[in-house]
Amino acid sequence: MSRTPRSKQTEIEAVIQRALAGDQSGYADIYAQYAASLYRLCYSLLLNEQDAEDILQESFLYAFKNLHRYDAAKASLKTWLYTIAVSRCRNTYRRKRFVTVDISQWFGFxxxxxxxxxxxxxxxxxxxxxxxxxxxxxxxxxxxxxxxxxxxxxxxxxxxxxxxxxxxxxxxxxxxxxxxxxxxxxxxxxxxxxxxxxxxx
Amino acid sequence: MFRFKYRYCKVLMARYVSGDLPLAARRRVARYIDECEDCYREYMRHREFTQELERNLPTLGRPASAQLNQVWERLQDDLQAPAQERAWLRGYGASGSLHFSYSLVLAAIALALLVPLMLGYQAAMFTADLPRVPQYAAIVSTPNTSLAASPLNISTAAIGGEPLSPMLHNTPAPRL
CATH class of the missing domain: 1.10.10.10 (Winged helix-like DNA-binding domain superfamily/Winged helix DNA-binding domain)
Structure with missing residues (x-):
């Protein structure tokens, strides 16, 4: 049975409320739902496994610490998480400027x-x-x-x-x-x- | 006319292929694709390439579950560690260990600069030469009695057991 976007949004809000109440499973659910796509985004932008992992970790750390600031009326949780990750990727490629890229890493897995x-x-x-x-x-x-x-x-x-x-x-x-x-x-x-x-x- | 149609199609083709165009513009592009051969070719090329991107880009960097689990473990460590650190640093009002270590280094530099200055100042105080009182002037101004009552006998005057007369050898005698 497919879920409507409205019910999905309600479900996400419930998970956020659980996390804000101190329930660790709420954080785990958010991570499980978005980690893979966020990693793919970071990897596609940086084309480096290690950097993508680091940015993923940093982004979730920031998001979890600032979860109380998230406003569902302004943006969806996915958009908010993506914004955090993209801004960190920008910092990374500003630092590196892609001078060298290990092509062998592209298909490491x-x-x-x-x-x-x-x-x-x-x-x-x-x-x-x-x-x-x-x-x-x-x-x-x-x-x-x-x-x-x-x-x-x-x-x-x-x-x-x-x-x-x-x-x-x-x-x-x-x-x-x-x-x-x-x-x-x-x-x-x-x-x-x-x-x-x-x-x- | 065909150039105009082609340019119009080229600009809006991405949105046309993805179905994001408003109805009026969509109909117009569809009509141009039917009428103009270049527009049709552009549409086919665009569609094929978009399909290729949509097929390949989502598979780029697909993570293994072990990889995500490792990141999750590190994330949990990070979430717990800063809380302990913050509790330890709360008394200093610092926002992180980095600020705290910076302030320590600054304090050490300030001490390293100030201590030699202070020690040097004290040493200078102890070894400073005090200005000497002119001894002749002191002797001349010392008598509290009138000169007439007790005339100064230069030949017998002495300072610290030494006779004053050799020191005053070239000094003209006071007028009495």
Missing amino acids: EIKSAAAEAPEAAAIRRDAKESIAKALLELTPRLREAIVLRYGQGMTYREISEVMGCPQKTAESRVRLGHQRLRKSLQPVGLGLLEELLRVH
Whole structure:
């Protein structure tokens, strides 16, 4: 049975109230619900496992300590957590400026593939992801954020504008510009890979 | 005309593909895609690439559950540790151990600068040369009786057991 957004929101508010009342399971529930997607967001922006783990930890630490400040009327808990994580990612790439990136770390952990997937298909999928990761690194941080939030996290333009702290129109143009640049840098390999993927499947 | 249609489509294509356009703009883009070959090609390219992104980006950096568990354990340690630290530091009114250590270092530097200054000042006090009182003037102004009543006998005058006469050898005799 699928839950409506309204009932989901009520459920989240109940979990927050439990956490604020001192119930540790409330914190655990919030972590269990958002940790994976928040980690993916951090990793897609930083493309470094260790940094992504650190930012995840810092973001939840800040969120749990300041949970009493969270206002459900202003933003959803997801948007609030994403805003915290994105601002910490910005600090990190301001510090590092992506001088060097260890490409071998990108696929340090295996993504569980379907048992029926052929090794060739898995290799092509891996190549496609590697190309996209490389192309993401070539984007400016703001465009990368917009692309990752839109296509990696499936957020609406309104949510993107809230997380990035910009008007909705700016978020839209950043997604469009990021899309264009990614397509331009992936054009030589992107279409070929796509065709191969279609042939293998 | 076709250039205009193509540019219009290119700007709005991302929102058209994701279904975020208002109805009027959506209808217009759909009409252009039907009429203009370039617009149609742009639409197909955009749709394919968007699908590729939507397929690959969500799988980028998918964490293992062991990884998330480790972070959760570290998070719990962090949540408990600062509470103890804060209780210990509450008396100092500091917001964290970093501020406290900074103030300690500053106090040590201030002490290191002030102590030698104070010691040096005291040593200077002990070894300072006091201005000497001019001895001749002292002798001349010492008699409390009139000069006429007891004329000064320079030849017998002495300071600290030494006769004054050699010291006053080149001094003209006082007029009496």
